Amino acid sequence: MRLPDSFLDDLRNRLSLSAVVGRKVTWDMKKTNQAKGDWWAPCPFHQEKSASFHVDDRKGFYYCFGCQAKGNVFGFVQESENVGFMEAVEILAAEAGMEMPARDPKAAEKADLRTRLAEVTETAVKWFRLQLSTQAAAEARAYLDRRGLAKATLDRFEIGFAPGTADGLIRALEGKGIAWDLIEGAGLGVAEDDGRRRDRFINRIIFPIRDARGRCIGFGGRAMNPNSPAKYLNSPETALFDKGANLYNLRDARAAVGKGQPLVVAEGYMDVIALAQAGFEAAVAPLGTAVTERQLQMLWRVSPEPLIALDGDAAGQRAGLRVADLALPLIEAGQSLRFAILPEGQDPDDLIRAEGAPAMRRILDAAKPMLTLLWTREIEGKDFDSPERRAMLDRALRAVVRRIKDPSLRRHYGEEIARLRAELFGLSPGQTVVFDAPPPPAPPPSGRDFVPNPAYRRDRKNWKGGRALPAQPQTATRASALASGAMTPEILLEQVVLAGLVRHPTLIAEFTDALEAETWSRDMHGAIAQALLTLDPEAVPEEAGETLEARIGPETLETLLAQRHVRISPVMRGDGGGARQCIRDALKRLGAQRGADRERREAMEDFEEGADEAMTWRLAQAGKRKSAALRSREEERVGDGETSFADYYDSLLATPAGKTKREK
Known part of the structure; x- marks a missing residue:
């Protein structure tokens, strides 16, 4: 069967080579230049420690300077998965959500x-x-x-x-x-x-x-x-x-971006031509329509942060906001937009002819992040002199944040919006509203300072190759953020998940998606998760432990594994199979609990605007689902079969600070 060229082209446009290769390699970020689409890693096709495998995301080709392996995205899947060309295309099409052409x-x-x-x-x-x-x-x-x-x-x-x-x-x-x-x-x-x-x-x-x-x-x-x-x-x-799947001057713009120029998105043909003639060769434009989602994906394949050049009039501003609204659910770390706003009544062609290339350069250098555009839309020309108007602003801002799918980016947007809101209303940092973020932990109770358990040092021999660390003074000042604050059910479950992956690094590959997508209750939890993601999946436990110590510090690691609820958890004993089920169960409970909590928060927000029977019913149902999530019974057994996962979690979550009923 001969596949249409347009189908293969569309497939290449939807999937970047670096994203496909990234599933098989660990990138050398010191050598990689992500902005230029220049990626380096140890070769997946032969054993090596140096980063000699090169991916050129702009051109869509890879090459290994060690074994001379080379090819495009289809060739990489063929070689790495040991499949034929048609099977490789089918794998990539499924990943991109595309149907294979009919075989006729x-x-x-x-x-x-x-x-x-x-x-x-x-x-x-x-x-x-x-x-x-x-x-x-x-x-x-x-x-x-x-x-x-x-x-x-x-x-x-x-x-x-x-x-x-x-x-x-x-x-x-x-x-x-x-x-x-x-x-x-x-x-x-x-x-x-x-x-x-x-x-x-x-x-x-x-x-x-x-x-x-x-x-x-x-x-x-x-x-x-x-x-x-x-x-x-x-x-x-x-x-x-296909107007919505192409961009004017894309081929030449891609080459210019590869030489270090910023990618500029203008409105029309003459703007692109004027920009290119003035030296801004990485300029593109949609083809007579508003920017589409497919065009955004094409732009991000060329540059992680394209500059949208907006005409300095009301129509230009509206066009920019349409692009921002379209991009909001799609942005993520390393994939966003900036907006270059021109003087009123001018487009790039007008500005360049009137004031020359330096004026255009100043506009591009002053490009604003997407959040600035969205924030300005919500507050410009409005007066927030009453509680009702402020509440309306809060609701609009929450709606903006909730459209962001990337958990980490959503948290950062929420923090920045809270800061801007505090400045707008003249509030102190302690009076800010948190947008789409978990509540801050309560201050630690008096007399509950954490002191690492001495038994932990002996237990470390199990994964440090028999070498225990020298003893260190065990004072309250050594207690990290992991042990401070109120131990909520979410925090307890998160620490069990992270500890399980520390003890069983061979399981990290199975839970990569969860580590990347999880919204961690504490920044230190997020730091541990990021460190776990950088581990070599083939590393033996003692090597993994040394790597983690180097990246997050031995005290942080010690504090995590010495928590009482962690030490008695199923992940700290038994084989990888038992730990796998325990981690999976903890993640399941986290998801169920957070879903119930989120629905309850949303219902409460709506409740503030006016309660009714439906709202009361929603709150009751959310409470029931949360209770079920925390108390659900599982059939699986741990290790010797004496204690079920549900028994452990029920005991863990029913008592303060992770004490089991027997210990209490």
Whole structure:
């Protein structure tokens, strides 16, 4: 079966090579330049310790300087999974959420049709280019000259002209033996109701549109007649041209980003051309439509933080907010947007012609983070002089934060919004509202300072290769953040999960998603989780322990494993199988409890605006689900079969500070 080129191209656009390779390697972040798409790691195809395996995310190729392995994303899956090409495509398609093309002859016919349509558009590019030098294009040349476009720029962007004749292009193409159905299929000809055929582009300056592979897939036309109903006209959707899945100048912009230039997203063709001519070569634009989700993903494949250049008028601001709202659920660490706001009434082309490239550079250097744009929308022109208005602001801000899917980023947004809100209302840090974050732990009770258990030092021999650390003074000042504050059920469960993975590092690979996605109650828990994610999955326990000590400190590790509720937990005894089930059960309970707590918080927020029977019912149901999450019984048994996981957790969560009923 021959797969359509468009399908393979779409698959490449949706999945970055670094993301696919990243599942098999541990990146050397000292050598990696993520912003340039330049990734390094030890080769997954041969045993080595140095980072000689190189991934070029811009070009979509990998190469190992040790074993000379090389290829693209499909070749990597073939080699790493030991599968054929079609199986590799199926694996990647499933990951990208794409359906495989139907296995029938029609797929090959469609691929062949796109190839023939591309040949038609290339012929049209040459014809339009020739027309720009004719007498009929004198006015168009004068217009381009007034816009300050040099001949080298016209040649680089292949700018052409469609004369005022009704069917000049059709006659030229048919004269070369090209059939009408291909002319119409390429979006270059229109059949009228009366049977006549005319060119789609008449008396317009023509901008060829090329995809990431360099094929001409369509055209944009700028009307020379000021009374034309459409100032700009694009090719229609065709088998070759998908407006929402392409960007103007993407191929050249990607190359410029690879040389260190920032990726700039402008509104239209002339903005991109003016930016490129002024030295900002990494400029792109959507194709006559608002930016789409697919286009955002394409932008992030080229640069982790594109700059959106907004026209300095109300329409430009609205367009920027639409992009921000679209991007909000998609952003994550290393994948966001910044917004460069131009002076009122100017677009990039206007600014460059009026004040030159330095003025544009200042605007780009002053680009604002996405949160600034969203914050300004919520407060600009509004007065918050009453509790009701402040509550409305809080509700709007919470709605913004909740749309962010990445837990870590959502927490940072919540913290920054709380800071901005405090500044707006003149509040002290202690009076700020926390947005989408767990409540701060209560201060530690008097006399409950943690002192590490001496037995822990002896137990460390189990995973430190028989070498115990020298004894250190055991004072209350050595108690870390792990042992301070109120031990809530969430904190207890989180510490059991982390301790289990410390004792059984071979299980980390199975719980990578949970470690990355979990919203940790304490910053120290998050630091331990990040350290666990950096461990070599093949490391023996003693090597893993030494690595963790180097990254988070021996005292932090000691404090975690010496907690009473950790020492008596099933993860500290038995084999990896028992620990695996214990960790899985703890994560399940965490998820269930947090889901119930979240629903309760949301119901309470709505409750503040007015209680009713439905609201009361929601609160009751949330309470029942939380109770069930904490008290559910499991069939699995621990180690010798004497104590079930549920028995341990019920005992753990039913008593303060992790004391079991027997110990209490």
